[in-house]
Amino acid sequence: MLELHSITKSLGEFHLRDFTLSLREGEYFSLLGPTGVGKTIVLEIIAGLLRPDEGSVHWHGRDVTSLPPEQRRFALVYQDYALFPHLSVLRNVAYGLRSRGIASTDACDKARQMLKLLTISHLVDRAPETLSGGEKQRVALARALVIEPRMLLLDEPLAALDLNVRTRLRRLLRDIHQRTGMTVLHVTHDVEEALSLGQRLGIMLDGQLQQTGTPDEVFLRPTDQRVADFLGLRNVLPVEAVRNGFCVVAGVEVAVAMASRSTRHLWIRPEEILLSAEPFDSSARNQFECRVVDWEHSGSLLAVRIAVRELLLTAIITHTSFRELAIAEGADLYCTFKSSALHCIGDEASASDGDATRSTARRG
Amino acid sequence: MLVAPLARQSAHDRRRLPWFELVLILLGSVVVLFIVAPLIRILLATSFGELGGAARDEQLIESIKLTLVCAATATLVCTVTGVPLGYLLARKRFPGRAALMAIVDLPIVIPHSAAGIALLTVIGRQSLLGSVTDGGLVGTAAGISVAMAFVSVPFLVNASHSAFAAVPSRLERAARTLGASPWRVFRTVSLPLAWRDILGGMVMMWGRGISEFGAVIIIAYHPMTTPILVFERFGDYGLAASRSAAVVLILICVAIFIVLRIVAGWRGVRRREDA
Known part of the structure; x- marks a missing residue:
């Protein structure tokens, strides 16, 4: 469905080399790799924010490598949430709909419904800087989901949150995925997080995808020692x-x-x-x-x-x-x-x- | 509990020796005094009668109007072109970007009288423009605006540049993935978050334009802007005659400066809220 064909990209210290990835319709895919390996670059290439130096991005067989992000409709949720500080929560969530030419009242109605779905209706008029980390993350999710994206790209969505909130949001992500059947690409450095959410995992080391497969396959048959070391694969019983x-x-x-x-x-x-x-x-x-x-x-x-x-x-x-x-x-x-x-x-x-x-x- | 912070406090004090602070304060006050003394002296030396006279001085009032309007025109025209340039410098990486930034700063380092001469070759009588329009812009309000713009536009471009650079680019990128076109992102995300700093740059450019003497006098002795009027009266009639005009000019510039600080103050408030 979504395919990255031998993508090469150099950006400052990051280098993607011959990066190939294929996602299936409706799956929850965890892209796992140590911090600073260039996982965000992969997301930005998929979203259309970065143009690969070489290689191509295909969506349902169609080459979308040069399609601008606003026409791809792959919503990207950043680790720091990237909420618009000058807009209220409601305006933040309605932003994508307004950008698609939906009238203000309709956009706000839809935004309200989405806030309700994520149980944060009470935040509707708040300014983003007054929200807690978990609340910000929910608003960012609402803002992404309300445009009914073709795919949801999550960049370390839980990394900045404390343990309690993290557990709840993990459940929320699973619910959202099950309810919408949306394809989700979740980037994380946390092995347990990847394991608990991903139906399939990809292990990314040194700018390359080392291995993909179900958690079973990856954990029990790591392709090489570096994957095993990264996963901390001692004590698999x-x-x-x-x-x-x-x-x-x-x-x-x-x-x-x-x-x-x-x-x-x-x-x-x-x-x-x-x-x-x-x-x-x-x-x-x-x-x-x-x-x-x-x-x-x-x-x-x-x-x-x-x-x-x-x-x-x-x-x-x-x-x-x-x-x-x-x-x-x-x-x-x-x-x-x-x-x-x-x-x-x-x-x-x-x-x-x-x-x-x-x-x-x-x-x- | 109490002992540790106290111990740290005294170590802190020992590091910052009082005599050193004293030297800093003494040297610093020389600078402050150097700036403030002439301003205070001229204010004190000018009687209310003189200021009242200035208020009835038709020539002075005309020159002030001309100066404010020319500087404002220069600022508004340059805003249309300078703000996009600031955005370009803040967001795009392209070959020659560093050179472009240096070019923007050139008017600050070129002596302004020389800048005026250089401008004459483009808008003067002997220039292409001059041959087409019978005399070019020499001696016109438009010419004055051009001279003011040349010397003050770096302040606007640099302020816009840093204003846009302070907007996290992730906000713009997130907006793109939500379906906003580059123009819509600029209009609804970048500009609303940067406009206060840009406004600060506009006020700065306006104030710099008002105070310009060197480049303006080359392009237009008449119609006369206030800095040139002050110069002329000093040359023709001496200190007492030029003082009231000088005081009025100083007060206008101080007022603009206060507006600038207020705008900058809003900016400070916003930054704190962000943090």
């Missing part, structure tokens, strides 16, 4: 069985906050695993006895491999903790991690794959 809130991995039953029947793999960041010499009371629901298998340097930290019976895990700790815990091969310790630190791979993607098929069918 095959699930043997799921029973109400627990998953069995390598014979060990662990509590998982968001497990569903179709969870095929669990993933926990090594930083989320705490090691201690004695068991201690905490709200974390997983605490096990473990034994140190081996350890290695990992940057300025240490990666310690531990075994909970048959289950092998990697924990990242500091040199101080390493000394205090007197870590040595074969030492007995306790490991603790929250049930919410275990991310499920498989269920999200399979559930949303179904949605994608449905929405495609509806459109077809």
